[in-house]
Amino acid sequence: MVSNNPRKFVTIDDRLDFGVISALIEEDTWVLDLGCGSGALLEYLIKTKDVKGMGIEINIEKTIVCMKKGIPVIHQDLNEGLSNFKEDTFDYCVLSQTLQVVQHPDELMLDMLRIAKFGIVSFPNFGYYRLPLKLFFRGKMPQSKEFPYDWDNTPNIHLVTIKDFRDFCKKNGIVILKEYHNYGEEYSPGLTLANKRSKNCVALITHERKLK
Amino acid sequence: MEKPANTVGQVKTEYFTFAEDDDEYLILDSGKRFGPVTVAYETYGTLNTEKDNAILLCHALSGDAHAAGYHSENDKKPGWWEDMVGPGKAFDTNKYFMICSNVLGGCVGTTGPASINPHTGKPYAMDFPVVTIGDMVKVQKKLMEHLGVQKLLAVSGGSMGGMQALEWALRYPDCVRSAIIIASTACLSAQSIAFDAVGRNAIISDPKWKGGNYYGGDVPAQGLSIARMIGHITYLSDRSMHEKFGRKLQSSEKLNFDFSSEFQVESYLDYQGTKFVERFDANTYLFVTKAMDYFDVPEYYGGGSLEKALDLIKARILILSFTSDWLFPPYQSEEMLDAFVQAGKDVSYVNIDSPYGHDAFLLEYELETRLIGTFIDATYNNEMFWEEKW
Numbered sequence: 238m239v240s241n242n243p244r245k246f247v248t249i250d251d252r253l254d255f256g257v258i259s260a261l262i263e264e265d266t267w268v269l270d271l272g273c274g275s276g277a278l279l280e281y282l283i284k285t286k287d288v289k290g291m292g293i294e295i296n297i298e299k300t301i302v303c304m305k306k307g308i309p310v311i312h313q314d315l316n317e318g319l320s321n322f323k324e325d326t327f328d329y330c331v332l333s334q335t336l337q338v339v340q341h342p343d344e345l346m347l348d349m350l351r352i353a354k355f356g357i358v359s360f361p362n363f364g365y366y367r368l369p370l371k372l373f374f375r376g377k378m379p380q381s382k383e384f385p386y387d388w389d390n391t392p393n394i395h396l397v398t399i400k401d402f403r404d405f406c407k408k409n410g411i412v413i414l415k416e417y418h419n420y421g422e423e424y425s426p427g428l429t430l431a432n433k434r435s436k437n438c439v440a441l442i443t444h445e446r447k448l449k
Numbered sequence: 450m451e452k453p454a455n456t457v458g459q460v461k462t463e464y465f466t467f468a469e470d471d472d473e474y475l476i477l478d479s480g481k482r483f484g485p486v487t488v489a490y491e492t493y494g495t496l497n498t499e500k501d502n503a504i505l506l507c508h509a510l511s512g513d514a515h516a517a518g519y520h521s522e523n524d525k526k527p528g529w530w531e532d533m534v535g536p537g538k539a540f541d542t543n544k545y546f547m548i549c550s551n552v553l554g555g556c557v558g559t560t561g562p563a564s565i566n567p568h569t570g571k572p573y574a575m576d577f578p579v580v581t582i583g584d585m586v587k588v589q590k591k592l593m594e595h596l597g598v599q600k601l602l603a604v605s606g607g608s609m610g611g612m613q614a615l616e617w618a619l620r621y622p623d624c625v626r627s628a629i630i631i632a633s634t635a636c637l638s639a640q641s642i643a644f645d646a647v648g649r650n651a652i653i654s655d656p657k658w659k660g661g662n663y664y665g666g667d668v669p670a671q672g673l674s675i676a677r678m679i680g681h682i683t684y685l686s687d688r689s690m691h692e693k694f695g696r697k698l699q700s701s702e703k704l705n706f707d708f709s710s711e712f713q714v715e716s717y718l719d720y721q722g723t724k725f726v727e728r729f730d731a732n733t734y735l736f737v738t739k740a741m742d743y744f745d746v747p748e749y750y751g752g753g754s755l756e757k758a759l760d761l762i763k764a765r766i767l768i769l770s771f772t773s774d775w776l777f778p779p780y781q782s783e784e785m786l787d788a789f790v791q792a793g794k795d796v797s798y799v800n801i802d803s804p805y806g807h808d809a810f811l812l813e814y815e816l817e818t819r820l821i822g823t824f825i826d827a828t829y830n831n832e833m834f835w836e837e838k839w
Contacts, residue, residue, distance in 0.1 A: 305826070
């Protein structure tokens with residue numbers, strides 16, 4: 238549905254997680270990007286991994302930009318779920334900087350692992366040590382490059398830490414196959430004390446039933 | 450009369466006749482052989498030397514070959530898709546070569562039940578064969594060959610026009626680079642067939658219909674007009690009718706306590722019915738609605754599976770639906786979308802928020818222009834550098 242919803246998707250450093258997401262994706266596969274925005278990640282994946290890429294986007298202007306690039310795009314609200322897609326349609330379902338803005342991240346994650354063999358989730362880590370320090374010392378909602386919003390205009394309704402994410406996965410039969418974090422500009426696997434030290438997290442996940 | 454600047458201006462309907470010899474007859478989906486066929490068409494823009502900028506526009510139930518422009522100096526009424534076809538519009542005649550033809554079975558220049566059967570010297574009437582959307586497309590294919598177009602950049606249409614666009618992509622997968630399917634479906638719902646049936650019954654039960662042999666005498670105006678009224682109700686929405694008419698009375702302030710057309714909505718329907726009779730043939734209404742009812746992509750191409758059927762398609766696809774359309778409801782477009790995705794095809798979809806019901810496809814031209822224009826340009830400029838993937 239076309240709406241004039243002014244909701245912004247978090248697009249901090251769009252490019253930063255592209256490299257690591259691309260590294261997690263096999264060549265020549267079929268990728269669905271949930272909340273694909275203007276198709277920048279898909280374009281990157283098509284160029285670097287020769288994938289078949291398709292996006293879902295709620296913002297009509299961004300949908301049109303995708304079309305302009307020749308990227309197949311479905312104008313759909315992720316909050317309405319993915320029930321229209323059949324099981325294992327895609328190889329990968331990517332949720333890049335979108336997890337924290339959807340109404341039911343739990344349902345969406347399970348659903349993406351229903352329609353795709355693998356999921357890739359990229360999210361800003363609210364456990365990053367500076368954020369609680371900011372809250373403590375300033376007494377205001379913490380802001381950073383990853384969290385640039387004021388309390389009253391943030392699209393983030395489900396802020397999450399890496400630990401929360403891991404717990405959630407464990408509880409729901411989701412297996413984290415790989416996890417990448419960034420302290421500085423580069424992502425690397427297995428950062429020590431990632432939950433406190435990492436600004437972002439990119440995880441390759443699947444559902445345990447698919448490993449059988 | 451001063452015409453708007455971004456119109457194709459004055460245009461002329463052309464005619465092409467084929468299948469004149471017995472051995473060139475068209476083989477219809479019913480198995481019958483049929484000929485000769487004359488097809489009425491119009492073209493706008495210029496076919497480039499590579500012949501790769503041709504776009505076929507397919508009209509809906511009551512449309513014709515006159516999609517854009519004006520037929521004469523004093524013509525007040527432009528073609529049926531004037532808002533979308535012309536210089537700088539969605540179907541941009543500065544860049545692309547547009548073709549629109551009247552469908553087989555139609556009544557505006559293409560061979561149909563009102564045409565003279567050369568074998569008898571009389572109008573075909575009900576001797577005209579039952580044709581399908583596939584048969585309409587076969588005729589369009591002959592026209593493309595006549596015009597020297599091997600591969601269409603795009604085929605597009607709304608409603609029954611969308612059915613033809615889909616049929617093109619299925620029947621001639623190598624001849625279509627993209628199909629734009631607007632407010633349409635891969636097969637009609639029982640509800641839509643039911644409305645068609647009521648329309649046909651209105652015509653057939655008009656005593657003036659006379660088994661279809663009314664040519665040269667009074668036409669079944671009452672029946673056709675009722676069919677059109679029913680059609681018009683299904684093209685609007687509860688909300689658009691409420692906004693347009695509400696409970697307003699046409700000419701008096703108070704109720705008459707009789708059965709004249711008192712409410713505005715009644716006189717609107719009367720007007721639409723009467724106007725339609727002046728320009729449309731009742732038998733064409735029967736044949737064309739029948740063709741729509743018979744359209745069944747999953748059955749014809751996929752042995753019952755829509756996904757299997759759509760797997761035949763090589764074209765890029767753009768599907769547009771409208772939230773308030775209850776004749777070709779969005780769920781039908783979404784079924785198509787899901788089957789396209791399942792089949793791994795290059796498909797894009799927007800369900801446009803509109804209060805105008807099925808008619809929205811002719812009215813929501815601003816957003817449609819951006820979506821369709823962008824989609825066609827991307828296809829033409831071959832910006833999907835991964836095209837061979839799909």
